[in-house]
Amino acid sequence: MTFGRKVALADRRRCVACLALLALILLCPVPSHAYAGPGAGFAVLSSFWALFVAFLYSVYAFLVWPFRQLFRLLRHRNVYAKAKIKRAVILGFDGMDPELTERFIAEGRLPNLAKLRGQGTFRKLTTTYPAISPVAWSTFMTGVNPGKHNIYDFLARDLANYLPYLSSAEIKGPKRSWKIGKYNIPLGGPRIKGMRRGIPFWHWLGEAGIFCSVLRVPVTFPPEKFSGVLLSGMCVPDLKGSQGTFCFCTTRTNSDKFREGGVRVPIERKESSYSSYIPGPENPLSGGSGDELKVKFEIRPEPGKNHARFTVDSETFTLKVGEYSDWIPLKFKAGVGFNAHGIARFYLKEVSPEVEVYVTPVNIDPGRPDLPISHPLTYSVYLEKLFGPYATLGLAEDTWALNEKVLDDDAFLAQCYANHEDRERMLFDALEKTQQGLCACVFDTTDRVQHMFWRYLDEDHPAAREIPRAERPTVIQDLYARMDELIGRVMKQIDEHTLLMIVSDHGFKSFARCVNLNAWLHQAGYLVLKPGKTESGDWFDDVDWSRTRAYTMGLNGLYLNLKGREGQGIVEPGVEGESLKEELRHKLNGLVDPESGHVGITGVFDCDEVYAGPYVENAPDLIVGYGEGYRASWDSVMGKVTRQIFEDNLKAWSGDHCVDPRLVPGVLFCNQKISDEKPAIVDVAPTILKLFGLTLPGYLDGKPWTVGISTSRSVELSAAS
Amino acid sequence: MGSLGINIPSGIVIGISLAIGLAMVAVFGYTSDQKAIHVAKNRLKAHLLALRLFQDQIRVVLSSYARIVLATGHYLRLAFKPLLFVIVPITFLIVQVDRYLGSLPLSVGQTFLIQARVSNSDLLNQASLLLPSGLSSTAPPVHDPAENKIAWRVIAEQNGVYAVNVQVADRLFPKSVIVGSGVQRLSPVRLRGKFWERIFVSSEPALPANESVEAIDVQYPAREIAFAGMEWNWIWLFFVLSMAAGFLFKSVLGIEI
Numbered sequence A: 001m002t003f004g005r006k007v008a009l010a011d012r013r014r015c016v017a018c019l020a021l022l023a024l025i026l027l028c029p030v031p032s033h034a035y036a037g038p039g040a041g042f043a044v045l046s047s048f049w050a051l052f053v054a055f056l057y058s059v060y061a062f063l064v065w066p067f068r069q070l071f072r073l074l075r076h077r078n079v080y081a082k083a084k085i086k087r088a089v090i091l092g093f094d095g096m097d098p099e100l101t102e103r104f105i106a107e108g109r110l111p112n113l114a115k116l117r118g119q120g121t122f123r124k125l126t127t128t129y130p131a132i133s134p135v136a137w138s139t140f141m142t143g144v145n146p147g148k149h150n151i152y153d154f155l156a157r158d159l160a161n162y163l164p165y166l167s168s169a170e171i172k173g174p175k176r177s178w179k180i181g182k183y184n185i186p187l188g189g190p191r192i193k194g195m196r197r198g199i200p201f202w203h204w205l206g207e208a209g210i211f212c213s214v215l216r217v218p219v220t221f222p223p224e225k226f227s228g229v230l231l232s233g234m235c236v237p238d239l240k241g242s243q244g245t246f247c248f249c250t251t252r253t254n255s256d257k258f259r260e261g262g263v264r265v266p267i268e269r270k271e272s273s274y275s276s277y278i279p280g281p282e283n284p285l286s287g288g289s290g291d292e293l294k295v296k297f298e299i300r301p302e303p304g305k306n307h308a309r310f311t312v313d314s315e316t317f318t319l320k321v322g323e324y325s326d327w328i329p330l331k332f333k334a335g336v337g338f339n340a341h342g343i344a345r346f347y348l349k350e351v352s353p354e355v356e357v358y359v360t361p362v363n364i365d366p367g368r369p370d371l372p373i374s375h376p377l378t379y380s381v382y383l384e385k386l387f388g389p390y391a392t393l394g395l396a397e398d399t400w401a402l403n404e405k406v407l408d409d410d411a412f413l414a415q416c417y418a419n420h421e422d423r424e425r426m427l428f429d430a431l432e433k434t435q436q437g438l439c440a441c442v443f444d445t446t447d448r449v450q451h452m453f454w455r456y457l458d459e460d461h462p463a464a465r466e467i468p469r470a471e472r473p474t475v476i477q478d479l480y481a482r483m484d485e486l487i488g489r490v491m492k493q494i495d496e497h498t499l500l501m502i503v504s505d506h507g508f509k510s511f512a513r514c515v516n517l518n519a520w521l522h523q524a525g526y527l528v529l530k531p532g533k534t535e536s537g538d539w540f541d542d543v544d545w546s547r548t549r550a551y552t553m554g555l556n557g558l559y560l561n562l563k564g565r566e567g568q569g570i571v572e573p574g575v576e577g578e579s580l581k582e583e584l585r586h587k588l589n590g591l592v593d594p595e596s597g598h599v600g601i602t603g604v605f606d607c608d609e610v611y612a613g614p615y616v617e618n619a620p621d622l623i624v625g626y627g628e629g630y631r632a633s634w635d636s637v638m639g640k641v642t643r644q645i646f647e648d649n650l651k652a653w654s655g656d657h658c659v660d661p662r663l664v665p666g667v668l669f670c671n672q673k674i675s676d677e678k679p680a681i682v683d684v685a686p687t688i689l690k691l692f693g694l695t696l697p698g699y700l701d702g703k704p705w706t707v708g709i710s711t712s713r714s715v716e717l718s719a720a721s
Numbered sequence B: 001m002g003s004l005g006i007n008i009p010s011g012i013v014i015g016i017s018l019a020i021g022l023a024m025v026a027v028f029g030y031t032s033d034q035k036a037i038h039v040a041k042n043r044l045k046a047h048l049l050a051l052r053l054f055q056d057q058i059r060v061v062l063s064s065y066a067r068i069v070l071a072t073g074h075y076l077r078l079a080f081k082p083l084l085f086v087i088v089p090i091t092f093l094i095v096q097v098d099r100y101l102g103s104l105p106l107s108v109g110q111t112f113l114i115q116a117r118v119s120n121s122d123l124l125n126q127a128s129l130l131l132p133s134g135l136s137s138t139a140p141p142v143h144d145p146a147e148n149k150i151a152w153r154v155i156a157e158q159n160g161v162y163a164v165n166v167q168v169a170d171r172l173f174p175k176s177v178i179v180g181s182g183v184q185r186l187s188p189v190r191l192r193g194k195f196w197e198r199i200f201v202s203s204e205p206a207l208p209a210n211e212s213v214e215a216i217d218v219q220y221p222a223r224e225i226a227f228a229g230m231e232w233n234w235i236w237l238f239f240v241l242s243m244a245a246g247f248l249f250k251s252v253l254g255i256e257i
Helices: A003-027 A037-075 A098-106 A111-119 A133-142 A201-207 A377-387 A399-403 A409-433 A445-457 A475-493 A517-523 A575-588 A681-691 A711-720 B002-031 B034-053 B058-101 B121-126 B195-201 B234-253
Strands: A087-093 A121-125 A155-157 A164-166 A169-172 A176-180 A183-187 A191-194 A212-217 A228-232 A246-250 A262-266 A268-270 A273-282 A292-301 A307-312 A315-320 A328-335 A338-344 A346-350 A356-359 A437-443 A498-503 A509-515 A550-552 A557-560 A601-606 A622-626 A629-632 A646-648 A666-670 B111-118 B127-130 B135-137 B142-144 B149-156 B160-168 B171-179 B189-191 B213-218 B225-227 B230-232
Touching: A037 B034, A037 B058, A087 A475, A087 A681, A098 A111, A098 A121, A098 A475, A098 A666, A111 A121, A111 A475, A111 A498, A111 A666, A133 A201, A133 A212, A133 A681, A164 A169, A201 A212, A201 A228, A201 A437, A201 A681, A212 A409, A228 A377, A246 A273, A246 A399, A262 A273, A273 A328, A273 A338, A292 A328, A307 A346, A315 A328, A315 A346, A377 A409, A377 B034, A399 A409, A399 A445, A409 A437, A409 A445, A409 A475, A445 A475, A445 A509, A475 A498, A498 A681, A517 A550, A557 A575, A575 A601, A575 A622, A622 A629, B002 B058, B002 B225, B002 B234, B034 B058, B058 B195, B058 B234, B111 B121, B111 B127, B111 B160, B111 B171, B121 B127, B127 B149, B149 B171, B160 B213, B171 B189, B171 B213, B189 B195, B225 B234, B230 B234
Parallel strands: A087 A437, A087 A498, A212 A228, A212 A437, A246 A262, A509 A629
Antiparallel strands: A121 A666, A155 A164, A169 A191, A176 A183, A246 A356, A268 A273, A273 A292, A292 A307, A307 A315, A328 A338, A346 A356, A498 A666, A509 A646, A550 A557, A557 A622, A601 A622, B111 B149, B111 B213, B127 B160, B135 B149, B142 B149, B160 B171, B189 B213, B225 B230
């Protein structure tokens, strides 16, 4: 017998002896052994508590079930009687481009999309004006044009002071507070107001008794009540209330501020360890003084090795250089009973000679959400318990960190795909839970990765000119292949009664050249700076509003400085305003980039022509459609006037869709034949409502498509329902 | 001991409960796979939440029930290893504490039974009880031939630690009897053979092997401990307090249970 076998035999004997002893203890009929200490008690309580709760709930469910069924029967008589489908699965891939998709299908990279195209439909999907995600997805869910849902950009402007605010939601402090000395005790939670108008189509489905699972569709924060479950997507803030503020902790001295999206925090050396902190939300007790809450952490590099040990509160973990941590819970303590709960991931960038750590924006903890990020509130908790912590921030992929070179390509991609995998898990859970009804899920990865890696796809992008074509990574090709593989897995999960629809809100184009429209307006005399100034700061600092007739902020909107509307407006509404709009349209349309000779602006659209509805008054007066390769400059977006109108875009953010909407339609794939030749994103909502047999609300702008579902299948469904 | 006598047992239970609660949480944390337990418990909670979130979807509800059962089984499997480390020492500790706190010593003037079980019923007529001064018999013995048992009713007259002898033929078989108050180590039974049963219920040496007497037991009254305005069996009090201590210390030590 070998030594190893002897040891194994001895181990087995010991194990058997232990089990025998345990069995004996448990079987001896002595009352005092019924309880063998808190260890056994905990195990019993923890496990049987769940069974006990489940049992109690079963009893409750069993008792109320007849009443619920009766109620449902009375309220939603034969829900699926007129439905042509049992289930609709809509996969949204933000920014999936039809031309790239066709190209990759032709190259054989996307077998599942090729199959869908063969058996069903592939069309270009007309997008919205402008072709921006919050606008397009709002139209997708409501079936109306932006004039009826009130979302025209990520940002809207405060008419009084020309400053921006988030267009989708407004978050304010509690209504009342109690001032004690220097402290301000908030009485109640924060007030959150959704700014998107219009009713998502899943609301109507829920009303009819059709269950819906909706995951990460943009502009669903704050979540609205309806009959189903929903996890909010794009526009969910981080714990600071921003759209994502990363933290870059470093021992290097650098006083430069990041343009946006991040803060630099010093790391202090303490003998063999280092300490730093993560800035959090404003202290709710500080009464608006701006004091930030902080979570401190310690870094202890291991000498001679390229890893370091981190201690954050009670959590301790070790990271290698170039490695992310799991989601780490962060508790920002303001005082007794006033804590904010967040989660963040740490990335060790460098450990020697300097120490540098990137920390993701602090996401709202889905297991203990301080703001509602799902409907019902417990849905985000359910997902957290099932799959562990996950990114809740609307723009969870930290494009700013890559733009600012805090993260490199690989680190950014690792972050994107980690989030993507979490969402895949959520999707497959929702598919399993939604055997009948609607399952809609939007993946952002396609958008973020194309934004940041288009430079490698473009022939001559200024941000990647020095990299030979053969050495460029095939990030976007891999992205599409990965999405195709996901679609393949979804196709395997669905039956013939399920309608599968793949949609994107817009396509993509190169962003090689920046256009500072404010600079053009300044040079053309429409925007005037204060005397002696040749440039302005951010958000129109140094703009002389008393002589300014037009300005731009955000990605595509151009505004007249209208009297009676803007705080310091000078343009008379009516004839003067209309003629100014015409003048600007005429001059801007076809604007040529003198350096390249290409057309930088291919269309300027009057809001009165492209929008209709009660919220048109909030719309930009003109929508600027940039030509292929062009977009509003980074400065122009932030209301800054520079000297140059055209300049190269040298940032990693090298692809975009905020161009002429005619250039960037989205995609529509369906596993059924759709006969309409020019489908639009606004048609999705009425089409789904019609397929489920619902009467369409009269205010919808979209028209339902003719979907070729066989009559026999419809008959089967009616019989089944 | 006076009024202090009432409080000593509860004080002992509180002290033991706190110490055991702390020790057990630490042992549980050290010997268990904390991450796996955290995940298992979260999954269990998720399936419970699913019952509520998807309540109108009968398929989901039924599968959630099945998953709750499976997740419970998984959790118990994870808790089994630390339980192995915990349950053996705790069981022996409880046995020892039970000898002090499980029963009360006999009090002066109290009548009680001494029973002996012999190896065959023919020996019942040969059995007699020899009592020391301080204890006296109050009635003739009662025979139970079906159970091979004989019982004597005895009264305690004075405090003390006594050895009563059961005589069968010429052989004497001693058994301790304690009359008094407060907390004392009691042995309600003396046994022949039965190693494991002796470990758990007796604190006296084994009766001689191959002899006629198999067991001698003394019926001590059960002890009730006054705590929080209620009368408790010590094991229930220990259960409540050690669990409370455990839950307190698990939060303090950040241990997942």
